[in-house]
Amino acid sequence: MKQPILEVRKLQKSFGGLRALDGINLDIHEGEVVGLIGPNGAGKTALLNTVTGFYRATGGTILFQNQDITHRPMHEIGRLGIGRTFQNIRLFRRMTVLENALVAFRPFADHPLRSLIAYRERRMAIARAMHWLELLQLADKVDRIASSLSYGDARRLEIARALVGEPSLLLLDEPAAGMNENETRRLVDDIAIVRRHVRAIVLIEHDMDLIRSLSDRLVAMDYGRKIVEGASAEVLNHPEVLKAYLGTDTEETVS
Amino acid sequence: MISDQLFFTGINVLLAWSVYIGLVTGSLSFAQGAFMAFGCYGAGVLTVKFGWPLLPACLVSAILSAMIAAVLGYPALRLRGVYLILVTIGITFCARVALENIDYVGGVGGFGGMRGADLNAVIVAVLIVGAFLLWFSFSPLQRICDAVREDDRVASSLAINVTFIRLLGFSAGAAIAAIAGALYGHYMNFVRPESFDVLLSIYVVLYVVLGGTNNMLGPLIGATLMTLLPEYFRVLAEWRPTVFGLAILAMLLFRPLGLLAFRLVTAHASVSAPRKSGSL
Numbered sequence: 001m002k003q004p005i006l007e008v009r010k011l012q013k014s015f016g017g018l019r020a021l022d023g024i025n026l027d028i029h030e031g032e033v034v035g036l037i038g039p040n041g042a043g044k045t046a047l048l049n050t051v052t053g054f055y056r057a058t059g060g061t062i063l064f065q066n067q068d069i070t071h072r073p074m075h076e077i078g079r080l081g082i083g084r085t086f087q088n089i090r091l092f093r094r095m096t097v098l099e100n101a102l103v104a105f106r107p108f109a110d111h112p113l114r115s116l117i118a119y120r121e122r123r124m125a126i127a128r129a130m131h132w133l134e135l136l137q138l139a140d141k142v143d144r145i146a147s148s149l150s151y152g153d154a155r156r157l158e159i160a161r162a163l164v165g166e167p168s169l170l171l172l173d174e175p176a177a178g179m180n181e182n183e184t185r186r187l188v189d190d191i192a193i194v195r196r197h198v199r200a201i202v203l204i205e206h207d208m209d210l211i212r213s214l215s216d217r218l219v220a221m222d223y224g225r226k227i228v229e230g231a232s233a234e235v236l237n238h239p240e241v242l243k244a245y246l247g248t249d250t251e252e253t254v255s
Numbered sequence: 256m257i258s259d260q261l262f263f264t265g266i267n268v269l270l271a272w273s274v275y276i277g278l279v280t281g282s283l284s285f286a287q288g289a290f291m292a293f294g295c296y297g298a299g300v301l302t303v304k305f306g307w308p309l310l311p312a313c314l315v316s317a318i319l320s321a322m323i324a325a326v327l328g329y330p331a332l333r334l335r336g337v338y339l340i341l342v343t344i345g346i347t348f349c350a351r352v353a354l355e356n357i358d359y360v361g362g363v364g365g366f367g368g369m370r371g372a373d374l375n376a377v378i379v380a381v382l383i384v385g386a387f388l389l390w391f392s393f394s395p396l397q398r399i400c401d402a403v404r405e406d407d408r409v410a411s412s413l414a415i416n417v418t419f420i421r422l423l424g425f426s427a428g429a430a431i432a433a434i435a436g437a438l439y440g441h442y443m444n445f446v447r448p449e450s451f452d453v454l455l456s457i458y459v460v461l462y463v464v465l466g467g468t469n470n471m472l473g474p475l476i477g478a479t480l481m482t483l484l485p486e487y488f489r490v491l492a493e494w495r496p497t498v499f500g501l502a503i504l505a506m507l508l509f510r511p512l513g514l515l516a517f518r519l520v521t522a523h524a525s526v527s528a529p530r531k532s533g534s535l
């Protein structure tokens with residue numbers, strides 16, 4: 001098999017005595033959509049945060065496209081091509097939908113001073129942003145203030161914003177959380193399209209239907225470790241996984 | 256004298272903008288007194304001791320001031336909120352004490368002999384800085400600064416170097432304050448270190464709070480009103496600090512975003528090419 005694009009090796013993240021990540025290993029390969037599941041507090045978000053540099057790893061290494069990014073600052077990790085969304089939606093609430101997407105336009109983010117005089121690139125920026133906004137069905141809402149969006153639109157805008165940065169690896173933290181059934185169904189279609197534009201996706205979800213229909217492979221976590229990894233049906237029915245979910249008072253969220 | 260009043264209004268507008276440009280990137284600075292002092296003394300040394308004309312002296316001191324701000328800002332801007340405010344107040348204190356102890360520029364006694372700035376000079380400076388800020392307001396850089404201010408962590412996940420943007424705002428503010436300082440010194444002919452007190456830094460921040468921090472016109476209005484009003488109402492002048500305090504309180508209660516609160520939008524979809532549907 002080819003070299004994975006993301007290699008997480010014995011990654012550790014402790015908060016005082018609490019081990020949010022306890023020596024986890026994970027490989028993400030080209031073309032994959034990997035579902036990351038596990039009960040509340042398993043360390044899924046902590047893994048995303050450590051990979052993207054939000055948390056400083058307390059041990060282990062992260063290789064992205066063969067480069068060690070373990071202790072690189074967040075913006076450099078973004079520049080290398082890792083994009084993400086957030087479990088608790090984090091839009092620039094006072095900006096319009098279009099402005100939110102434009103913030104991520106890489107030529108401006110990478111060279112902010114040059115953006116003062118880069119008039120020709122401004123039209124390119126808008127074209128890029130509109131492209132992703134259209135793909136995520138937000139084209140008719142571009143001039144709305146972000147804080148006025150519905151929950152589903154806000155989540156899709158977060159995905160669109162990440163995509164404007166043209167990441168090769170996209171990390172989605174519970175994109176369907178709080179969506180109704182209709183919105184979730186639309187999201188499944190959207191992510192199916194998005195996957196053609198990025199090299200790999202990691203998807204954290206509690207909605208098992210969504211996970212099943214989108215992931216090529218599942219990784220189940222508990223207590224900061226990987227407990228099972230493999231095909232969806234296999235992992236979802238694995239006794240360890242069932243035990244992990246039963247062991248805590250998590251209800252399988254199907255909203 | 257009317258031209259005096261207009262001159263000081265111009266200086267205060269420049270200072271208010273120097274605070275505003277830092278605030279755009281999310282840093283509130285009370286160090287403007289220090290950068291103003293640096294601009295004044297720096298340009299003063301160049302004109303008085305080395306015989307430079309005012310314009311290049313002014314520009315050189317602005318650039319040096321921006322560089323000093325970058326060096327000081329690198330550690331200081333890691334701090335946020337109250338801690339950053341305290342550090343910038345500290346910078347203003349240190350600048351004053353340092354100047355009082357440098358005999359080359361007159362120490363406590365003050366520094367004189369600077370001349371050549373008039374009302375026209377400050378008007379030109381206000382127009383140039385204002386035009387620059389307007390240009391900046393509609394640029395992608397403004398949007399990037401907004402992003403850094405609203406949520407620095409999200410901004411960095413979008414490949415924006417937050418530290419660089421903050422240093423940029425702080426340094427640009429320092430340069431503008433230095434220009435104000437240079438013009439002030441060369442208009443007054445004589446300054447003392449105490450001219451650049453912490454109180455001055457505080458007043459400048461208050462102009463901005465009063466006028467509004469959402470766009471470049473807020474600081475302009477705030478500084479103009481607060482400079483000219485006390486001149487026309489003598490009562491106001493005597494009770495200046497009190498009136499100021501009350502005005503700020505009233506603001507916070509009734510218009511927490513300042514007198515001019517509207518936000519400029521940096522992009523409209525209408526600019527875009529004709530819509531196409533489907534994927535590329």
Ligand SMILES: Nc1ncnc2c1ncn2[C@@H]1O[C@H](COP(=O)(O)OP(=O)(O)OP(=O)(O)O)[C@@H](O)[C@H]1O
Pocket residue numbers: 015018019020038039040041042043044045046047087
């Ligand atoms: N910033 C932090 N400070 C202290 N503890 C933290 C922090 N972030 C996460 N933790 C802890 O790390 C553990 C893993 O949390 P994490 O958010 O990764 O869980 P999760 O798998 O994403 O759960 P959920 O499904 O509820 O989102 C939890 O015990 C959590 O309390």
Ligand SMILES: [Mg+2]
Pocket residue numbers: 044045046087173
């Ligand atoms: Mg989580």
